[in-house]
Amino acid sequence: MRRAGCGASGLSSADTASPRAPPRRKQTFKRRCAACVALAALGVAVIVMPRRTVDLKLDAAHLTARQWLGDAYWAARAAAAEAASVPRHKHYHFNGTAARHACEPQAPELVLHLKVPKAASTTVFDLIGTLAPKNKYRVNNRPQYLDAKHETRSARAYARYFLALKPRTVRSAHGVYLDFARLLGPGALRRTPPCYFGLVREPTKRLRSHYDYLHWGPRSPWARFWKGQDAGAPPFWDCVERRRQSGKREESRGGCLYWANAQLQYFCGVHRSCREGSEASLRRALAHARSAFAAVGVVEDLKGFLEVLERVLPGYFAGIAGTYARATIHARTTHHVETEVVPPDALDFLRTDVLKWEYALYAAVERDFRRQKRACKLP
Numbered sequence: 001m002r003r004a005g006c007g008a009s010g011l012s013s014a015d016t017a018s019p020r021a022p023p024r025r026k027q028t029f030k031r032r033c034a035a036c037v038a039l040a041a042l043g044v045a046v047i048v049m050p051r052r053t054v055d056l057k058l059d060a061a062h063l064t065a066r067q068w069l070g071d072a073y074w075a076a077r078a079a080a081a082e083a084a085s086v087p088r089h090k091h092y093h094f095n096g097t098a099a100r101h102a103c104e105p106q107a108p109e110l111v112l113h114l115k116v117p118k119a120a121s122t123t124v125f126d127l128i129g130t131l132a133p134k135n136k137y138r139v140n141n142r143p144q145y146l147d148a149k150h151e152t153r154s155a156r157a158y159a160r161y162f163l164a165l166k167p168r169t170v171r172s173a174h175g176v177y178l179d180f181a182r183l184l185g186p187g188a189l190r191r192t193p194p195c196y197f198g199l200v201r202e203p204t205k206r207l208r209s210h211y212d213y214l215h216w217g218p219r220s221p222w223a224r225f226w227k228g229q230d231a232g233a234p235p236f237w238d239c240v241e242r243r244r245q246s247g248k249r250e251e252s253r254g255g256c257l258y259w260a261n262a263q264l265q266y267f268c269g270v271h272r273s274c275r276e277g278s279e280a281s282l283r284r285a286l287a288h289a290r291s292a293f294a295a296v297g298v299v300e301d302l303k304g305f306l307e308v309l310e311r312v313l314p315g316y317f318a319g320i321a322g323t324y325a326r327a328t329i330h331a332r333t334t335h336h337v338e339t340e341v342v343p344p345d346a347l348d349f350l351r352t353d354v355l356k357w358e359y360a361l362y363a364a365v366e367r368d369f370r371r372q373k374r375a376c377k378l379p
């Protein structure tokens with residue numbers, strides 16, 4: 001009863017000049033009451049917020065306030081997508097090998113875009129959003145923030161969350177590959193297995209793009225507010241050359257080698273061997289790309305990749321190549337000064353040393369992708 005009376009007190013108590021203002025004692029009481037409710041709400045926020053996500057579906061003890069708030073926003077949008085009615089597909093099926101080797105169309109229940117930063121990721125993210133109302137699927141953009149201290153447990157929670165999404169959902173958000181069968185046991189995949197797709201980009205170009213973007217790129221006001229932008233950082237190649245000369249590899253966030261091998265890590269997923277570039281991480285990354293993915297393309301042939309996507313996932317992505325061709329979102333990529341002099345030793349240092357294994361991944365993916373294009377009878 002008392003609580004119900006407090007709702008409007010914040011407004012009315014400010015209005016002291018009004019002739020109909022309540023007697024002073026009652027007003028003080030109302031003010032105290034409002035303060036109590038605010039404190040109680042804060043208490044709940046402080047207790048619940050760091051532990052659970054806003055929908056209480058995922059453990060959030062490891063999230064920063066920024067991540068928690070961002071997740072709350074995307075969780076609300078995901079809940080709206082879940083509530084919307086979407087026509088059911090008649091027969092769900094997914095066989096990645098058939099898609100990649102024979103270009104056979106697939107109809108999975110859940111499609112996951114492995115959104116590697118600075119590899120046409122926002123372009124594809126936007127296309128997924130644009131096509132959703134037309135092709136009638138749900139979109140889920142909740143980022144996957146794994147708990148670094150309890151990585152496997154955290155990955156398992158996300159895997160369960162994704163598998164519980166309603167059919168005909170396309171997810172696009174940052175987050176490494178999840179091996180659902182390994183994390184949850186093969187029995188967990190009673191439905192058709194989730195279908196991944198993704199892109200890789202020429203490794204040096206991607207690393208360069210990531211560095212430039214963080215320091216000078218067109219980041220969202222949200223990102224600028226929380227993370228700021230250090231525009232005083234040294235130019236990319238100066239930084240790489242210095243690393244080469246000093247032999248120093250350990251990087252702090254924002255350093256030019258910090259995001260090296262990110263694509264390898266994304267495809268490799270949750271495993272000790274995935275933390276750095278090595279033969280083991282390459283083997284794992286390729287095994288994933290060659291089983292759970294309907295297609296892995298290269299950013300350098302984005303148009304070709306979208307055409308492949310249309311053929312192997314027509315129920316989701318029919319018309320995506322045309323939408324891309326018509327859209328004005330091409331200029332997403334961070335542009336660099338064309339006439340700069342690239343120090344050959346620094347370039348070689350990246351190719352043969354820092355990014356060696358990621359180059360191997362890129363080369364293998366490119367080969368596989370050409371074969372898939374031929375299977376799809378694309379030029």
Ligand SMILES: *[C@@H]1O[C@H](CO)[C@@H](O)[C@H](O)[C@H]1NC(C)=O
Pocket residue numbers: 095096097098101102
């Ligand atoms: C998937 O497709 C391939 C090639 O078309 C086929 O050899 C394989 O048996 C299929 N796998 C399953 C589980 O149906």
